[in-house]
Amino acid sequence: xxxxxxxxxxxxxxxxxxxxxxxxxxSIIHLSDEERFYAFAELARAISSGGWLLLSFHVSAExxxxxxxxxxxxxxxxx
Numbered sequence: 473x474x475x476x477x478x479x480x481x482x483x484x485x486x487x488x489x490x491x492x493x494x495x496x497x498x499s500i501i502h503l504s505d506e507e508r509f510y511a512f513a514e515l516a517r518a519i520s521s522g523g524w525l526l527l528s529f530h531v532s533a534e535x536x537x538x539x540x541x542x543x544x545x546x547x548x549x550x551x
Contacts, residue, residue: 481499481507481514481515482503482511484517488518489518489523491518491519492520493519493523493525493526496526498528500527500529501530
């Protein structure tokens, strides 16, 4: 298998717990709400116990211009 395989988040090409970690960069936004449920279940199946998921996505928020950075602690008003 390629060191960086690609495929559908709904049917990942790996055995159960076969990956130590997964990077999903800006891909989850292309799935419907129902598909996201199945994608997260599939990711949980594919990532080994104690493994990592790096998930990134864009959000829209009132008062935040397109392209503006909104840090995690600002988003949750913890500053």
